[in-house]
Amino acid sequence: MNRKPVTAALMSLFLLSLPLAMSYAQGKTSLPVKYEELTAPELVEAVELSDGICLIPLGILEKHGPHLPLGTDLLDVRERALRAAKMEYSVIFPEFYFGQIYEAKHQPGTIAYSPDLVWEVLEETCDELARNGFKKIVLVNGHGGNNSFLPYFCQAQLAEDKDYAVVLFSPGYDSTTAQKVEALRKTTTGGHAGETETSMILAHRPDLAHVERGADQSGENLERLEHLRHGYTAIWWYAQFPNHYAGDGSEANREIGELLLNGQATQLAELIRILKKDKTIMKLQREFFDKSENPLKTRQ
Ligand SMILES: [Zn+2]
Numbered sequence: 001m002n003r004k005p006v007t008a009a010l011m012s013l014f015l016l017s018l019p020l021a022m023s024y025a026q027g028k029t030s031l032p033v034k035y036e037e038l039t040a041p042e043l044v045e046a047v048e049l050s051d052g053i054c055l056i057p058l059g060i061l062e063k064h065g066p067h068l069p070l071g072t073d074l075l076d077v078r079e080r081a082l083r084a085a086k087m088e089y090s091v092i093f094p095e096f097y098f099g100q101i102y103e104a105k106h107q108p109g110t111i112a113y114s115p116d117l118v119w120e121v122l123e124e125t126c127d128e129l130a131r132n133g134f135k136k137i138v139l140v141n142g143h144g145g146n147n148s149f150l151p152y153f154c155q156a157q158l159a160e161d162k163d164y165a166v167v168l169f170s171p172g173y174d175s176t177t178a179q180k181v182e183a184l185r186k187t188t189t190g191g192h193a194g195e196t197e198t199s200m201i202l203a204h205r206p207d208l209a210h211v212e213r214g215a216d217q218s219g220e221n222l223e224r225l226e227h228l229r230h231g232y233t234a235i236w237w238y239a240q241f242p243n244h245y246a247g248d249g250s251e252a253n254r255e256i257g258e259l260l261l262n263g264q265a266t267q268l269a270e271l272i273r274i275l276k277k278d279k280t281i282m283k284l285q286r287e288f289f290d291k292s293e294n295p296l297k298t299r300q
Pocket of ligand 1: 064073143144190193197
């Protein structure tokens with residue numbers, strides 16, 4: 001390695017400042033990242049250190065083919081959140097299993113709470129986090145069945161005045177990871193409990209990934225509603241995948257799982273970093289709610 005010589009004084013200054021700088025900049029702190037592991041005095045410090053950012057990883061209890069655990073989505077999304085919070089300090093809310101999952105009610109193990117309860121438990125969780133100082137709440141979704149619910153939940157945050165912001169983590173296309181994953185993949189179909197999702201569980205919980213059972217049921221798309229062009233209806237998923245399995249998990253590969261977990265964790269850490277510096281969201285929300293009190297005074 002080519003390193004320019006530095007003076008002893010400079011070096012000691014550098015070494016002294018390094019642990020502190022690292023502890024705050026890179027999340028290397030003794031404070032736990034898991035909400036339930038913080039003491040009450042530590043929570044006060046955690047709000048400060050995270051700049052009021054709390055992540056809520058959302059999963060669900062549903063069948064994942066014949067070979068993966070019911071809680072797969074939560075296990076995976078919490079792993080991604082943990083990796084991100086280690087890169088950039090933030091607090092992670094405990095296991096959250098409330099979401100939209102009516103399409104899997106015919107399969108063993110599904111816990112499908114009513115729509116009102118799903119909404120209220122998320123809203124009240126956000127309210128309670130905000131009351132405890134977390135004014136920037138990041139929803140980190142691990143479950144495809146929430147893909148319509150969560151953006152609507154975010155839109156509904158403008159329905160009434162709030163002193164906090166809810167942000168939905170929306171990972172972008174990561175071409176480097178995607179190319180590496182493509183090169184390793186053996187199947188072309190996939191999705192729910194298929195090659196990529198099975199690979200993630202294999203990467204961080206190999207004890208729960210029963211890859212050898214992945215071919216016990218079919219994850220083929222039956223295309224039973226293909227004639228319904230230009231129409232969306234709730235039974236579409238069941239029409240395609242009645243086994244609640246899409247793709248083939250028997251071809252899973254640990255390396256794919258690592259790439260996917262780290263790719264998303266990196267993007268999430270980036271979002272946390274951006275939110276720590278951001279003052280615009282709250283400023284605009286305040287301005288908007290104030291104007292909404294009296295829209296006739298809004299300049300035309
Ligand atoms: Zn899943």
